[in-house]
Amino acid sequence: MEKKIIFFLFLIISNFMFSQNFDFERQYKYARTLSSKNPDSSEIVLNIIIDSAVRKNQPNYLAKAYYLKSFNSYLKSDAKGTLDFAEKALKISTENNYSPGKALAYRMQGTQYAKLGLLKESFQSLNKGLSEIKNENTDEGHELKGMIYNSFLILLNQNEYQKKASYSKNAVREFQQIKNIPRRNELLVSAYTNLGYNLSEVKKFDEAQSFFVKALALVGNDNHYLKSNILHDIGFSFSQQKKPDSAVLYYQKALKIASDYGFNEKKIEITKNLEEAYNQLGDIQNVQKYKLKNLELKDSVAYNQKMAVNKTLNQKEENFDRQLIRSHSVSKGLIAACTLLLLILGVVIFKMISLRKKHKKAVAQIYQQGITPVAYEEDPQETEDQSGNNIPADIKISPEAEQHILHGLQTFEGSFDFNHKNISRYNVSNTLNVNTKYLSAVIKKHKSFNFNQYINHLRINYIVDKLKSDPQYRKYKINHLAELTGYSSHSAFSIEFKKITGIHPSAFIKALDSIS
Structure with missing residues (x-):
């Protein structure tokens, strides 16, 4: 704790002393380095960059800082923060026509959408990112294109090897054109290792070995995490070749590095694979040993x-x-x-x-x-016309006009247009080419709702049906469900959901999981 306080004070003093000559590029690279080690420390540096970028009118670094904040939120599994900061980076970059900033923002959007299971949206965002920098042949452009190609890999399964190979090779091609040698080698190590792992999955072991050799040749002695990754993936390759003795040898080397430097997440993966390798060898004692270690690591927190x-x-x-x-x-x-x-x-x-x-x-x-409809309530806005005059309680509507409105509402409900944001009586009546008082009267007569009740009931009924029929929706955060149904906020959605169903959405989902 004391070290963090001293570090924070040092950053503040440094910022004060060098505010007249702030090195944005150096500070951004430092924040990027910290992101993969300690996102909270990175946030301190990013806040200083943002403050200086605002004061010194540096929109490009402001956009990049928000991108890194988006990345840090992603590391902490904060989906809302990821998308919010990516949107800020995208807005600033668009206003200032900064293509690399837009590409960074689209990459984070695409990555987060993939995590939410929105694969179509993910592909769209990643392709937008590529289109922004397709002609950017600087170091930054090649790095971004390679990173986006690598991001596509999370959308593909093992059976889509050809696509995975294509994206991986494109990433390598882009990284190889980076002139900054340390950065190029750091990115290539991961790309080569990914290629070796993917090739091992499809039994192309000789090709896989060549990429592992390239990765080992580039990784520095101080880059312990990447070295541990390479050794682990070589072990995986030997395991796929039914050579458990060699697999164990490399897994043990990887485990030693991971243990020496505290890479606990990597240790979980390695101990799991060691358990499987020893199982192939018929070494029951070590199977039990690493099974226990794996369980201990998983439960470490x-x-x-x-x-x-x-x-x-x-x-x-x-x-x-x-x-x-x-x-x-x-x-x-x-x-x-x-x-x-x-x-x-x-x-x-x-x-x-x-x-x-x-x-x-x-x-x-x-x-x-299904949901029990709520009782009809008078809406003051529906009892007055636009000029402020009271609307008669009984409105005479011709049968033809009534049928026209009912048919329009049926189409409206079937197309799920009620989930659009800012839906109102006026834009619905304009769509149906009728006046608002006729629309309200028909909804009251045939639906037993005022207009707002009608929309809220359709929205909540829609999301309840999705939660019942598709378990994937139960994994989404409440604010994402609110967005899907057109609500402006998490709280507005929760209030209407509880009002109509009698239960808060999170409690509803938990109970639904227990009965279906």
Whole structure:
């Protein structure tokens, strides 16, 4: 903690001392380096860059800083932050006609869309990014094109090898044209390793080996993470060749580096593959050993928390014993307090269980019977025309006009236009070529809703159907569901969802998972 404070103060002092001669490129590269090590530290540098870029009118670096903020949010699985910062970078870059900034923003958009399962949108964004820099033949342009080609790989499965090979080779071609040798080699190492891994998947081991050799030749002795990756992927290649002895050798080398430098996520992957390699060798003892290590690593965060809790409870128990010796009355007080806490905890748990049962029952009813329509409510906006005059309660509409409106509403509902943002009586009535009072009267008569109730009911019914029929929707964040149904905010969506279904959307999804 003290180191972080000192680091933060150092950055502030440095910013003050050198504000008249701020090196944007050096600071941006430093922030980019920190992103893959410690996103929080990177954020400190990025905030300084943003402040200086605003004061010194440097929109290009402002856009790049927001791109890195988007990347940091992606590393922390913050989908909303990723897309929000990418949108800021895109807006600034578009206003200033800065193509590399737009390409960076589109790349982050495409990557995040892929994570959300929006594959069509992801392809569109990544292709837009490529089109922005297709004629950019600088180091930055080649780097961006290569990075975007690599981003396409996350959209492809093992059966799409030809496409994967094409994108990987395009990435290598772009990286090879970068003149900055350290940066070029750093990017090529990852690209060659990816190619070797992909080739191993389709049993082209000789070609895979040639790319592993290239990667090893370029990786520096200090680049421990990339070296660990290469050794692991070579081990994977040997495993695919049914050579478990060689696979174990390289996995062990990779594991040593990962263990020495604390690459815990890589250790999880390596120990899992070691378990499989030893299983091929019939070495049951090592299978159990690495299976246990893998489980320990996966649970490392939870395990550390559990150890801290146990330590606290043990200390309390020791204090309790000492207090018990000193004073019987104090011990009674502690026991009473513990009992009270247990009772409170029991009440809380009971209420939570009861609430879950209630939610489950309500969701089961909706799952089987659908949403029960809310009661009609008068809308003051529908009882006055545009001039402020009251609209008569009973409006005479010809049967032909009524049928025209009903047919238009049927088309409106079938095309899901109600999910468009800023939908209103006026633009719907314009689409149907009728006046607003006729539209409201027909909706009231045939749907038993005012206009806003009608739209909200259609939207919530739509998203409930999606949640019921497609489990993928249950993985989306609430703000993404709100966007899909045209709501301006997370809170507006949640309020209407609860008003119509009786349950908050997150509780609805949890209950739905338990019954379907």
